[in-house]
Amino acid sequence: MTTRYHPVLVALHWILALMIFMALIVGGPSLAAMDNADPEKLTGMTGHMIWGMTIGALLVLRLITRFITQKPAKADTGKAALNTLAGLTHWAIYALIAGMVFSGLIMASSADLFAITLGGSGSPLPADLTIYPARVVHGIIANALTALLLLHIGGWAFHQFVLRDRLISRMSFGKRKPAPQTQAKQQLLEN
Ligand code: HEM
Numbered sequence: 001m002t003t004r005y006h007p008v009l010v011a012l013h014w015i016l017a018l019m020i021f022m023a024l025i026v027g028g029p030s031l032a033a034m035d036n037a038d039p040e041k042l043t044g045m046t047g048h049m050i051w052g053m054t055i056g057a058l059l060v061l062r063l064i065t066r067f068i069t070q071k072p073a074k075a076d077t078g079k080a081a082l083n084t085l086a087g088l089t090h091w092a093i094y095a096l097i098a099g100m101v102f103s104g105l106i107m108a109s110s111a112d113l114f115a116i117t118l119g120g121s122g123s124p125l126p127a128d129l130t131i132y133p134a135r136v137v138h139g140i141i142a143n144a145l146t147a148l149l150l151l152h153i154g155g156w157a158f159h160q161f162v163l164r165d166r167l168i169s170r171m172s173f174g175k176r177k178p179a180p181q182t183q184a185k186q187q188l189l190e191n
């Protein structure tokens with residue numbers, strides 16, 4: 001057990017956090033607000049699709065890193081229900097990010113968006129993408145993910161300001177010392 005997550009996981013946590021917030025708050029909504037007949041929409045859509053697929057690739061890298069590196073012991077809030085909620089929230093966040101990427105890919109393939117944006121086929125965009133179920137699902141998951149991320153940030157604030165245990169340091173760079181109990185055990189063994 002260590003006191004921090006692996007630096008690669010820490011880097012991926014913050015890069016992905018930034019990329020996901022940008023897609024959720026800026027990229028996606030401004031794209032959806034544009035008229036599909038507007039030629040500028042193609043540029044925005046190409047950018048959003050590449051951005052979204054990059055998030056997908058980084059998520060796979062992050063999951064691999066998570067499984068092959070040492071993690072700190074599960075954080076303890078002192079309340080079993082809160083500890084379970086935190087664990088469930090983390091897995092649900094992973095699942096919903098994957099859901100965003102898959103629904104985006106399915107929408108793009110149903111509406112032939114790859115040929116129109118990246119392939120430069122010259123065909124117009126469909127007048128309304130909401131005729132595709134994957135587009136509707138993309139919007140619903142976006143709202144659910146936003147809600148979960150707010151809960152996640154609430155969890156951070158609870159640790160930071162109520163428990164005052166500086167949980168955030170586990171998701172930051174620095175020396176990865178063994179956890180305090182391990183250190184104590186080691187000292188006992190040495191004596
Ligand atoms: C899009 C934004 C974010 C996503 C997708 C995200 C996702 C996650 C996930 C899945 C974990 C679990 C780590 C694991 O087991 O792999 C985690 C941990 C953590 N996140 Fe985030 N996060 C985001 C933003 C933030 C923000 C803005 C903060 C702080 C204000 C934050 C603070 C933390 C902390 C402190 C941990 C470590 C929790 C622990 O040690 O148990 N995260 N994050």
Ligand code: HEM
Nearest residue numbers: 023024028029032049052053055100101104105108139142
């Ligand atoms: C984690 C990754 C992603 C996030 C966070 C994200 C976020 C969003 C959001 C918030 C919207 C607006 C939803 C609404 O207003 O109902 C949106 C729209 C859209 N997304 Fe994504 N997206 C992601 C990945 C993808 C991928 C991989 C693709 C395709 C390859 C894609 C294609 C689209 C398209 C085409 C729209 C616009 C639809 C329209 O004009 O109505 N997205 N996205």
